[in-house]
Amino acid sequence: MVQELNQQIAAAEDEGNVLSGAMTFFQGVNTGGLLDFKNTMRGQGYSGSYLAAAGNFAYGAAGADYFGGNPVGAQLTYFGGTVYAGTHFKANIIPPGTIFPQDASGAANIGAGFKSGGC
Secondary structure, three states: HHHHHHHHHHHHOOOOOOHHHHHHHHHHOOOOOOOOOOHOOOOOOOHHHHHHHHHHHHHHHHHHHHOOHHHHHHHHHHHHHHHHHHHOOOOOOOOOOOOEEEOEEEEEEEHHHHHHOOO
16 A cells, blocks of 8 residues: 555656645545555454554555655654644654654554655
């Protein structure tokens, strides 16, 4: 799924429009997007917490790919997690390595996904 999102971003940017690539990234990681496993794979026999963990790990990997696997890229990825969790009123845990609060699943999985270096 992360590779598919990366291909969609690359295709959008190949058209010479970086803003289009950014929009593709944010659509892919937002509610109902390609990496929103909890909502897009609901009812397929997986628990919501498992799907949330997998989606947050994939988000971290996608962030490493998109923003770059460096400290600034990590903070941009965590900030995105804060925005998402904040819109659901769940940004209440600050994981090590950032000042940006996450929900429980984001705090547990985004950093590991980011450290994987992407997919």
